[in-house]
Amino acid sequence: MSADALAAPYPDTAGHFGRFGGRFVPEALVAALDELDGAWRTAMADESFRGEFAALLRDYAGTPSLLYPAERLSAKLGARVLLKREDLNHTGAHKVRNVLGQALLTKRMGKRRVIAETGAGQHGVASATAAALFDLECVVYMGEVDTERQALNVARMRMLGATVVPVTTGSRTLKDAMNEAMRDWVANVDETHYLIGTAAGPHPFPAMVRDFVRGIGDEARQQCLDQIGRLPDAVAACVGGGSNALGIFHAFVGDADVRLYGFEAGGDGVETGKHAASITGGSTGVLHGTRTYVLQDADGQTVESHSISAGLDYPGVGPEHAWLHDSGRATYTPVTDTEAMAAFELLCRTEGIIPAIESAHALAGAVQIAPKLAAELGREPVILINLSGRGDKDVHTAGEYFGILDKEQ
Amino acid sequence: MSRIGVAFDKARADGRAVLVGCMPAGFPTVEGSIAAMTAMVEAGVDVIEVEIPYSDPVMDGPVIQKASDIALAGGVRTADALRIIEAVAATGAPVVTMTYWNPVERYGVDAFARDLAAAGGTGLITPDLIPDEAQEWLAASDAHGLDRTFLVSPSSTDQRLAMTVQHCRGFVYATAVMGVTGARARTSDAAPILVSRTREVTDLPVGVGLGVGTGAQAATVAGYADGVIVGSALVRCVLDAPDRAAGLTALRTLSAELADGVRNPTR
Numbered sequence: 001m002s003a004d005a006l007a008a009p010y011p012d013t014a015g016h017f018g019r020f021g022g023r024f025v026p027e028a029l030v031a032a033l034d035e036l037d038g039a040w041r042t043a044m045a046d047e048s049f050r051g052e053f054a055a056l057l058r059d060y061a062g063t064p065s066l067l068y069p070a071e072r073l074s075a076k077l078g079a080r081v082l083l084k085r086e087d088l089n090h091t092g093a094h095k096v097r098n099v100l101g102q103a104l105l106t107k108r109m110g111k112r113r114v115i116a117e118t119g120a121g122q123h124g125v126a127s128a129t130a131a132a133l134f135d136l137e138c139v140v141y142m143g144e145v146d147t148e149r150q151a152l153n154v155a156r157m158r159m160l161g162a163t164v165v166p167v168t169t170g171s172r173t174l175k176d177a178m179n180e181a182m183r184d185w186v187a188n189v190d191e192t193h194y195l196i197g198t199a200a201g202p203h204p205f206p207a208m209v210r211d212f213v214r215g216i217g218d219e220a221r222q223q224c225l226d227q228i229g230r231l232p233d234a235v236a237a238c239v240g241g242g243s244n245a246l247g248i249f250h251a252f253v254g255d256a257d258v259r260l261y262g263f264e265a266g267g268d269g270v271e272t273g274k275h276a277a278s279i280t281g282g283s284t285g286v287l288h289g290t291r292t293y294v295l296q297d298a299d300g301q302t303v304e305s306h307s308i309s310a311g312l313d314y315p316g317v318g319p320e321h322a323w324l325h326d327s328g329r330a331t332y333t334p335v336t337d338t339e340a341m342a343a344f345e346l347l348c349r350t351e352g353i354i355p356a357i358e359s360a361h362a363l364a365g366a367v368q369i370a371p372k373l374a375a376e377l378g379r380e381p382v383i384l385i386n387l388s389g390r391g392d393k394d395v396h397t398a399g400e401y402f403g404i405l406d407k408e409q
Numbered sequence: 410m411s412r413i414g415v416a417f418d419k420a421r422a423d424g425r426a427v428l429v430g431c432m433p434a435g436f437p438t439v440e441g442s443i444a445a446m447t448a449m450v451e452a453g454v455d456v457i458e459v460e461i462p463y464s465d466p467v468m469d470g471p472v473i474q475k476a477s478d479i480a481l482a483g484g485v486r487t488a489d490a491l492r493i494i495e496a497v498a499a500t501g502a503p504v505v506t507m508t509y510w511n512p513v514e515r516y517g518v519d520a521f522a523r524d525l526a527a528a529g530g531t532g533l534i535t536p537d538l539i540p541d542e543a544q545e546w547l548a549a550s551d552a553h554g555l556d557r558t559f560l561v562s563p564s565s566t567d568q569r570l571a572m573t574v575q576h577c578r579g580f581v582y583a584t585a586v587m588g589v590t591g592a593r594a595r596t597s598d599a600a601p602i603l604v605s606r607t608r609e610v611t612d613l614p615v616g617v618g619l620g621v622g623t624g625a626q627a628a629t630v631a632g633y634a635d636g637v638i639v640g641s642a643l644v645r646c647v648l649d650a651p652d653r654a655a656g657l658t659a660l661r662t663l664s665a666e667l668a669d670g671v672r673n674p675t676r
């Protein structure tokens with residue numbers, strides 16, 4: 001990595017990314033967060049942990065994921081598009097990397113129970129999977145609204161032996177599931193690890209989760225060099241809490257010529273107020289243990305987010321993204337439901353790949369930046385897109401959206 | 410000395426613990442919450458803890474969550490909470506405010522401290538702000554003469570306990586159990602240990618909260634702590650009542666029972 005200032009060791013030891021991050025938690029959790037911080041730092045410096053993690057990622061999760069030159073999509077976009085195929089990972093998304101890392105840590109800390117929050121259900125499924133593999137008790141909190149729109153994933157988690165708790169408070173979506181998981185954690189912290197599913201939450205979660213998923217970018221950077229002999233002009237990812245985006249960005253932060261683009265869920269459009277674009281449409285605040293950009297009203301009450309994608313439907317964002325935004329190193333732009341679904345269809349039809357609706361936001365963003373980059377560079381740009389997950393879980397939502405379900409379905 | 414400190418001193422001189430009763434601002438309505446808190450004062454609650462309702466109260470159990478949701482659905486705002494604090498402070502009882510951090514940060518930390526002091530509030534209990542992140546609040550509370558109550562927990566290390574109480578002013582809040590607010594059948598075994606650990610590092614009064622709901626439990630906690638903090642059980646009086654008058658009656662009855670408890674400590 002280059003000597004770029006941004007590549008300095010961030011966050012600081014207390015988890016601050018500039019003015020963002022930190023720990024805004026009940027004192028009861030501080031001891032557990034310190035324990036986790038210590039366990040994570042020790043583990044990352046330990047060859048045997050790193051070896052075990054690498055072996056799991058390779059033999060169990062199926063990584064390194066492929067870097068696929070999507071030629072028909074490239075022709076449509078007027079850009080050379082490389083897809084980082086995280087959709088091919090075991091359990092269908094990048095999330096498996098994070099849960100395997102955290103499950104290994106859970107074992108090392110001698111805890112026997114994990115809890116998780118989930119929106120789309122992808123992180124819940126990944127957590128239930130890791131819990132089964134590591135013989136840990138697993139409880140997944142999921143907003144009641146999400147249990148309805150992601151029923152298939154609820155069934156998956158139960159098959160894997162997890163207990164799914166529908167959360168009926170507040171807006172009954174991801175943020176409320178996270179509140180409930182925090183409450184569980186405060187009460188059971190001795191024996192329980194809270195397996196947060198994205199690069200958000202109190203320190204050390206944002207930095208730790210980034211470390212566990214950074215393989216996405218490390219692999220992609222090398223694959224780019226191997227396959228096309230150069231780095232991409234731009235890297236594109238969708239941003240919910242921000243794990244897949246940080247995972248692919250991190251390796252490129254020091255490469256000043258590589259533009260980083262995060263695409264937030266614009267829902268019906270940021271101007272309508274019905275969206276989940278925390279950076280574009282939010283303001284600085286404290287949510288779920290960290291200072292970051294938050295969707296909130298004038299009194300600091302969290303405002304409900306809206307997105308067709310359950311995995312992006314969150315009114316906050318990881319603090320490192322807030323900081324990358326403020327520093328100008330990465331650019332964050334909203335993509336509407338309509339734009340995302342058009343890109344969803346485009347990938348299905350051009351490449352025979354059904355993406356997660358989350359990932360379709362990154363594709364839609366790439367559609368928008370391709371002509372601008374081409375004009376700016378005066379040549380065909382190379383765009384690396386993180387295809388963070390597959391669309392199996394979204395077939396119902398997409399089928400309804402496109403009106404292609406038979407009546408009785 | 411702060412007004413909270415005076416209340417603790419006075420109770421100590423009487424050989425009893427202070428009773429702190431908590432109610433969310435604006436629950437069930439702005440006027441309703443003023444009436445409820447006034448009734449609590451009249452029935453023997455020494456200190457009123459006004460909780461500013463927040464959309465994501467991670468330290469609160471189902472009862473206070475529900476009451477906060479009702480208050481927010483009724484449109485209560487931070488400015489209303491300050492008005493409520495002013496009205497309750499006018500009864501003469503010291504009023505301490507409990508708030509999650511984001512509403513304060515959004516209001517502006519110094520502006521909030523200024524307006525809280527002007528409303529007659531004594532200070533803040535901050536369930537999700539630890540001293541490590543509190544630089545702005547330390548400065549603002551100094552500037553406006555407000556108390557700072559940070560939480561200590563059974564899981565706090567000795568080092569953190571010492572650091573935390575050093576930043577407290579007024580009183581220290583000891584969370585009796587590892588968990589969220591809500592009345593519990595049994596009082597905690599961890600609480601007396603935490604209180605004595607806290608006393609080893611500070612002369613400030615120590616209040617114990619989480620899980621206290623009956624006169625007998627108040628008497629038990631009064632046996633080892635300087636303050637007994639009751640929330641969910643009082644809120645439930647209003648939540649479960651068929652009408653406002655019944656709610657106020659239930660609230661008076663429980664307040665009196667708790668006031669009796671703190672005067673007859675089990676030792």
Ligand SMILES: Cc1ncc(COP(=O)(O)O)c(C=O)c1O
Binds near residue numbers: 094123238311388390
């Ligand atoms: C496939 C996929 N991509 C992206 C996300 C969004 O999360 P993050 O922003 O942490 O990558 C999710 C969340 O569920 C997901 O399932």
